[in-house]
Amino acid sequence: MSLAHLMACHDCDLLQRIPSVPEGAAALCRRCGTVLIQNKPKSFQRPLALLFAGAILFVMFNAFPFLTFKKEGLEHQTHVITGIRQLADQGMEALAALVAINLLIVPGLHLLASLYVLVPVSLNRKVPGMFRVFRYLRLLQPWHMVEIFMLGVLVSLVKLAKMAQIIPGVAVYSLTAFIFVMAAASAAIDPHEVWERWEAPR
Amino acid sequence: MGGPSVKKPILTARRAGLIACSVCHLLCQAGPPEATSRASKCPRCGATLHSRKPDSIARTWALVIAACIFYIPANVLPMTTVTSLGMVQSDTIMSGVIYFVQSGSWPIALVIFIASIFVPLVKLFILGFLLISVQFRSHYRPKDRTRLYLITEAVGRWSMLDIFVVTILVALVNLGALATIQAGPAALHFAAVVVITMVAAMSFDPRLIWDAKEKRHE
Numbered sequence: 001m002s003l004a005h006l007m008a009c010h011d012c013d014l015l016q017r018i019p020s021v022p023e024g025a026a027a028l029c030r031r032c033g034t035v036l037i038q039n040k041p042k043s044f045q046r047p048l049a050l051l052f053a054g055a056i057l058f059v060m061f062n063a064f065p066f067l068t069f070k071k072e073g074l075e076h077q078t079h080v081i082t083g084i085r086q087l088a089d090q091g092m093e094a095l096a097a098l099v100a101i102n103l104l105i106v107p108g109l110h111l112l113a114s115l116y117v118l119v120p121v122s123l124n125r126k127v128p129g130m131f132r133v134f135r136y137l138r139l140l141q142p143w144h145m146v147e148i149f150m151l152g153v154l155v156s157l158v159k160l161a162k163m164a165q166i167i168p169g170v171a172v173y174s175l176t177a178f179i180f181v182m183a184a185a186s187a188a189i190d191p192h193e194v195w196e197r198w199e200a201p202r
Numbered sequence: 203m204g205g206p207s208v209k210k211p212i213l214t215a216r217r218a219g220l221i222a223c224s225v226c227h228l229l230c231q232a233g234p235p236e237a238t239s240r241a242s243k244c245p246r247c248g249a250t251l252h253s254r255k256p257d258s259i260a261r262t263w264a265l266v267i268a269a270c271i272f273y274i275p276a277n278v279l280p281m282t283t284v285t286s287l288g289m290v291q292s293d294t295i296m297s298g299v300i301y302f303v304q305s306g307s308w309p310i311a312l313v314i315f316i317a318s319i320f321v322p323l324v325k326l327f328i329l330g331f332l333l334i335s336v337q338f339r340s341h342y343r344p345k346d347r348t349r350l351y352l353i354t355e356a357v358g359r360w361s362m363l364d365i366f367v368v369t370i371l372v373a374l375v376n377l378g379a380l381a382t383i384q385a386g387p388a389a390l391h392f393a394a395v396v397v398i399t400m401v402a403a404m405s406f407d408p409r410l411i412w413d414a415k416e417k418r419h420e
Contacts, residue, residue, distance in 0.1 A: 007229065008220065010227060010409075011352070011409065013216055013413075014214055015218055031412070032412070034348070069375065069377075086372045086376060092385050094390060094393075098365070102362065148360055151313070151363055152363055152364075152365075162305070166374065191226075195247065
């Protein structure tokens, strides 16, 4: 029995034979129902296009004004980084670091690492360490929290609505677009296919 | 008796002497038992191979207990302190929720209550329940327990919501003597609860749920 067509479910460890999965279909575990393999169409071109769009939006939401606080002629403009700086100034360096990691560092690394793997894979090339990078990419995923931050923006707007006028800037729209683009990119990547390229000859 | 179930012998990777790589899912030959204490690496992606996550039960318990301890100051201490024209007002997580209820913003009150109070607490209970059920080798609805675990792992990160709200408020309301908002000590404790419960969920191995079932068939 060759190991090539066998797979163990990562949630219940059941060993099973995987038939070739047609494009657009998925194979589920016989015992616990977890998705084992999903064959996604155009699994390199689609995420690549979305990742390039994501990179542009990432620069935009960092460069442009985020929210502006307006009250009786008083105006106070903020950027995405302002809150992180302010937390650090108040002596909450650990909290500032955590927010920076979840909001800026992990999403930025995620973008760079995804491009570093997907560009060579789609050209059928290998670059040093690309599979190690792809391995760490999976570990980053849960710490990528831009969409939760966006819900935080919504809550803050409601909280401050009675106190002042809050004007959303270009960064708010770029951040919203970034969330959708990155979610679509993650959904379009087929990790199984990337790992199979490792074995494919150059 | 249930429906016509197929009584096929159940073969897991571990019984077949194989280990599935936790990252790239490549099936690898497990080394001889005396060699398993030495960490072997996946030949494809280089990740360390474990048949089951190491010390899963002990690690998850330790993290769950740590999170329970942090949960108390996170709820008792102030999350934000508002200084406006010399007046100082501190808010805990719960008083923030009550403020939204009183001002009529029911949906927002519900969102904060679920993300900041309900989810962390339920997550700790679910992880405790899964750990106890595994330790007692329970055969109770393994498929549903696996699903419960997957949901717990997926929703935990949304508890970071309140931390982000504090970050945004601190940035926006910074008008010197007129009005300033400062992050309170609860913010740090609450962030610790969220991060620790996320790591706890990651360190739990759902395959342990199915191992009890396998032992019965032997």
